Amino acid sequence: MRLLLYIELRQFVNLIRLTLRSPKRLIPALLVTLWGLCYLIPTVVYRSSAPKVYMPGDLPINVTLKIVETGLFLLLALIALYMIQRSVSQSLIIYGLAEVDFLFPTPISRWRFIALKLAKFYIRIGLYLAFIIVVMSPTLLALSSTWYNSLITAAWLALMLYAVLLINVCTAINLVAAYGRSALGAWTRTLVRALTYGFVVLAGVTVYAAYARTENWAAGITSLFKHPVLTTLMFPAAWTADLATVPLRGWEPRLTWRLVLLAVLALVSFVVVLLRKENPYEPSLAISVRTGTLRKAIRSGDFGKVRAEVWKKRGANMRRTAIPPFGRGAMAVFWKNLTVATRAWRGTLIAIFVLIPGLAALGRLLVTDPGTLAVAQYSILPIMLYLLWLVSVFMLHNLRGELKQVNILKPMPISSWRLMVAETAPAGLLILVYVWHIIGSAVLLLGLPPSRLFIFTALALPFVSYGCICSQVVAVVVYPNWEDFSQKWIGGMLGMALFVASMGPPIAVGALLWFLRVPLLIAVPVVICISLAIAAGGIGGGALAYNKFDPTSE
Amino acid sequence: MLVVEELRKYYRTVLAVDGVSFSVADGEILGLLGPNGAGKTTILRSIAGIVQPTAGRISVNGHELAADERGAKRSLAFVPETPNPYEMLTVREHLRFIAMAYNTLDKFDERAESLIERFDLAEKRNDLVATLSKGMKQKLAVACAFIHDAQVFLFDEPLIGIDPKGARELKDMMTSAKAGGCSILVSTHMLDTAERLCDRILIIDRGKKVAEGSLRELHGRAQMGADATLEDLFLKLTEDNADDETSALH
Numbered sequence: 001m002r003l004l005l006y007i008e009l010r011q012f013v014n015l016i017r018l019t020l021r022s023p024k025r026l027i028p029a030l031l032v033t034l035w036g037l038c039y040l041i042p043t044v045v046y047r048s049s050a051p052k053v054y055m056p057g058d059l060p061i062n063v064t065l066k067i068v069e070t071g072l073f074l075l076l077a078l079i080a081l082y083m084i085q086r087s088v089s090q091s092l093i094i095y096g097l098a099e100v101d102f103l104f105p106t107p108i109s110r111w112r113f114i115a116l117k118l119a120k121f122y123i124r125i126g127l128y129l130a131f132i133i134v135v136m137s138p139t140l141l142a143l144s145s146t147w148y149n150s151l152i153t154a155a156w157l158a159l160m161l162y163a164v165l166l167i168n169v170c171t172a173i174n175l176v177a178a179y180g181r182s183a184l185g186a187w188t189r190t191l192v193r194a195l196t197y198g199f200v201v202l203a204g205v206t207v208y209a210a211y212a213r214t215e216n217w218a219a220g221i222t223s224l225f226k227h228p229v230l231t232t233l234m235f236p237a238a239w240t241a242d243l244a245t246v247p248l249r250g251w252e253p254r255l256t257w258r259l260v261l262l263a264v265l266a267l268v269s270f271v272v273v274l275l276r277k278e279n280p281y282e283p284s285l286a287i288s289v290r291t292g293t294l295r296k297a298i299r300s301g302d303f304g305k306v307r308a309e310v311w312k313k314r315g316a317n318m319r320r321t322a323i324p325p326f327g328r329g330a331m332a333v334f335w336k337n338l339t340v341a342t343r344a345w346r347g348t349l350i351a352i353f354v355l356i357p358g359l360a361a362l363g364r365l366l367v368t369d370p371g372t373l374a375v376a377q378y379s380i381l382p383i384m385l386y387l388l389w390l391v392s393v394f395m396l397h398n399l400r401g402e403l404k405q406v407n408i409l410k411p412m413p414i415s416s417w418r419l420m421v422a423e424t425a426p427a428g429l430l431i432l433v434y435v436w437h438i439i440g441s442a443v444l445l446l447g448l449p450p451s452r453l454f455i456f457t458a459l460a461l462p463f464v465s466y467g468c469i470c471s472q473v474v475a476v477v478v479y480p481n482w483e484d485f486s487q488k489w490i491g492g493m494l495g496m497a498l499f500v501a502s503m504g505p506p507i508a509v510g511a512l513l514w515f516l517r518v519p520l521l522i523a524v525p526v527v528i529c530i531s532l533a534i535a536a537g538g539i540g541g542g543a544l545a546y547n548k549f550d551p552t553s554e
Numbered sequence: 555m556l557v558v559e560e561l562r563k564y565y566r567t568v569l570a571v572d573g574v575s576f577s578v579a580d581g582e583i584l585g586l587l588g589p590n591g592a593g594k595t596t597i598l599r600s601i602a603g604i605v606q607p608t609a610g611r612i613s614v615n616g617h618e619l620a621a622d623e624r625g626a627k628r629s630l631a632f633v634p635e636t637p638n639p640y641e642m643l644t645v646r647e648h649l650r651f652i653a654m655a656y657n658t659l660d661k662f663d664e665r666a667e668s669l670i671e672r673f674d675l676a677e678k679r680n681d682l683v684a685t686l687s688k689g690m691k692q693k694l695a696v697a698c699a700f701i702h703d704a705q706v707f708l709f710d711e712p713l714i715g716i717d718p719k720g721a722r723e724l725k726d727m728m729t730s731a732k733a734g735g736c737s738i739l740v741s742t743h744m745l746d747t748a749e750r751l752c753d754r755i756l757i758i759d760r761g762k763k764v765a766e767g768s769l770r771e772l773h774g775r776a777q778m779g780a781d782a783t784l785e786d787l788f789l790k791l792t793e794d795n796a797d798d799e800t801s802a803l804h
Contacts, residue, residue: 007640010651100634102652105630105631108655110623281605282605
C-alpha cells in the first residue's frame with residue numbers, strides 16, 4: 001500500500017510543481033479555482049443574513065415533501081439500475097494505461113489495487129456531494145438549515161454510503177459477470193437483466209394503475225414510493241431518499257438504524273469485492289486503453305482522432321447510416337460530410353427525434369393549464385439556441401478534423417469557397433431540421449398555437465444559425481492546431497467573439513421589426529438576407545484563409 | 555523457466571488463443587512470431603497476469619500463476635508494446651517505484667544509474683516522463699524491466715521506436731540475461747533480429763501454434779532449403795496454416 005501511496009503522492013506533488021512553473025497551466029487552473037469559488041459567494045453572503053423561512057418539519061404542504069422524497073427515490077433507483085445494468089459489460093473502475101503497463105505485472109496483491117481505487121472513487125464522490133450541498137446551501141439556509149448543520153451532514157453521509165454501496169455492488173458484478181465464462185457470471189447477467197426489466201415494467205404498471213384510479217399523474221408517480229415490492233427491491237434507495245430529506249423535516253429515531261444499516265451494507269459490499277478472486281484488470285483493460293486514447297485526443301483537440309475512437313466503439317452500427325452517394329465536385333464533399341455528420345450524430349439524432357415529440361406529448365398530458373402552456377413557447381427558444389451552439393461546436397471540431405486531411409482536400413479541383421460551403425452546409429441542414437422538428441412537435445403534439453413568434457422563428461432561425469456557424473470558419477482555419485495551447489486559446493476566443501458578433505445584427509433587426517409589428521412577409525426576408533450576408537462573409541473569409549493554409553505549418 | 559500449457563483465452567465469444575503450449579528454458583531466448591492479431595500480445599499479457607486465461611496452466615520460475623500469482627510475478631519482467639509510463643513521475647522516480655514494487659531498493663541507486671547511462675537517459679533523469687519522446691519512453695520501459703531481479707523476461711515488440719544505440723544495448727542486455735540463466739520470450743515482427751537473437755522460434759497464427767523449434771527444425775518443417783531465411787519460413791508456414799484451415803472449413 002505504501003508503494004501505491006508513493007505513486008499518488010509523487011504524481012500530485014509533480015503536478016503542483018508543473019502547474020506553478022508553467023503559466024499555460026497556472027492561468028487556467030486559477031480560473032477554474034475562481035470559478036469554483038464563485039459558487040461559494042452566495043453561501044458566504046447568505047450565511048450571515050439569511051431570513052429563516054421554514055423550520056424543519058414545517059414544510060407548507062406534506063405532499064411536497066413526499067414528492068421530493070419520491071423524486072429522489074426514483075432518481076437513486078434509476079441511477080442504480082443504470083449502473084448495475086452497465087456494470088455487466090463495462091467496468092466502473094478505469095485503470096490508467098500506466099497502471100496496465102507497469103503496475104499490473106508487479107507482485108502487488110490485487111486487493112490493494114482495488115481498495116485504493118475504490119477509496120479514491122469514494123473520496124471523489126464524497127467531495128462532489130459535499131460541493132453540491134455547499135452550492136445548495138443558500139436554499140437550505142432558507143429552510144432554516146446551515147451547510148454545516150448535523151442534519152445536512154447526515155443527509156450527505158446517507159448519500160455517500162449509498163454511493164459507496166452502489167460502487168461496490170457494480171464492481172462485484174463487473175468482476176463476476178463481465179469477462180468470466182463461469183456459471184455464476186451467466187446467472188448474474190440473467191439476474192441483472194431480469195431485475196432491470198422487472199423494475200421498469202413494475203414501475204410503469206404502478207404509475208399507470210395509480211393514474212387510472214386518481215386521474216392524477218403526480219399521484220401516480222408518488223405511488224411508486226409506497227409500492228411494497230419496489231421499495232423492498234430498492235430498499236437502499238428508499239432508505240437513502242428517506243435519510244437525505246431529513247434537513248427538510250427533521251430527524252426521527254428510526255432513521256438512526258437505517259443509517260447504521262446502510263453503513264453496514266457499504267462495509268460488507270466492500271469486503272465482498274475484496275474477496276472476489278477474479279482478475280480485476282481485464283474488465284477495465286479495453287476501456288482503459290480506449291479512454292486513454294480518447295483523453296489524449298480530446299486534450300490535443302484532435303477531433304479526427306476523437307471521432308475515430310468513438311466510431312471504433314460503435315462499430316457495425318455505423319454502417320447502417322448510409323446516404324446514397326450523390327453529386328460531383330463540392331457536392332460530393334457535401335455528401336461525404338453529410339454521411340459523416342449523420343453517422344457521428346446518429347445516436348443524438350435519434351434521441352432528439354424521439355425525445356422531443358415524447359416530451360411534447362408528456363407535457364400535453366401533465367400540463368393542462370393554458371397559461372403555463374403559453375409560457376412554454378418562450379422556454380423553447382433557449383433550447384433551440386443551445387442546440388445551435390452544440391451544432392456549431394460539432395461543425396468547428398469537424399472542420400478542424402478535416403484540416404488534418406488537407407492533403408486529400410487541397411489537391412481536389414474545387415474552389416475554396418465551394419469547399420467551405422460543403423463543409424458548413426451539413427451543420428446548416430441539421431439546424432434547419434432541429435428547428436422545424438422542435439416547432440412542429442410544440443404545435444402538433446404539445447398543442448401550442450402556431451403563433452407569429454413560431455412562424456418567424458421557424459423561417460428565420462435556421463438562416464441566423466447558419467450565419468453564426470459560417471462566421472467562425474475563419475477562426476478554425478487560421479488557428480487549426482489545438483495541440484498548441486496558444487492556438488487553442490486564441491482560436492477559441494476568436495470563434496466565440498465572431499459567433500456572438502454575427503448573432504447580433506439579425507437578432508437586433510429581427511427584434512426591431514418584431515416590435516414594430518412589421519408583417520412577417522417583410523421581416524423574415526430582411527433577417528434572412530442579413531444572415532446570408534454574414535454567412536457569405538464568413539465563407540469568403542474562411543476561403544481566403546484556406547487558400548493560404550499551409551498543411552506543413554500545421 | 556517459463557512453462558505454458560494448453561493456454562486458451564476467450565474475449566467474450568472471440569477465441570484469441572487456442573490451446574498454445576510452449577516452454578522457455580533457463581538461459582534461452584524464445585522468439586514469438588505471428589501475423590497481426592495472431593494472439594501474441596494476449597499470450598504475453600496472460601503470462602504477465604494482466605488478462606486471465608480461460609483455461610491452461612502458466613508456471614513462472616516454478617510458481618503457478620493461478621495459485622501463486624505474487625510469487626510468479628516477483629520473477630517476471632514485462633515490457634509492453636507501446637509503454638505508457640506514469641507521466642507525472644520523473645524518470646528516476648519511475649525506476650524507483652518499480653524497484654519498490656519488486657522490493658529491490660537495496661541495489662537501486664547503482665542499478666538505476668547504470669541503466670540511465672546505458673540508455674542515454676542521464677540528461678532526462680529528473681525530468682517528467684511526460685516530456686520524453688516515444689523512443690525514450692520505450693527505453694525507460696526496458697530499463698524498468700532490468701531494475702529488479704527478474705528471471706523471466708517478456709518483451710512485446712521491444713525494439714520498435716528505439717534508436718540503433720538503444721537497440722544494441724537492449725540486445726546486449728538480453729544476451730547477458732540469457733547468459734545469467736534467465737528465460738526470455740520476445741514477440742517481434744523484426745525477423746532478421748529474431749533470427750540472430752533467438753535460440754528457438756514459436757510461430758502462432760489465429761491463436762494456434764503453427765510451428766516451434768530452432769531455425770534448423772523450422773527449415774525441416776517447412777521443407778525449405780538451408781538458404782531460406784526466417785522470413786521465407788514464416789510466410790510459408792503461416793500460409794500453409796491458412797490453407798489447412800480453409801480446407802478444414804470446406
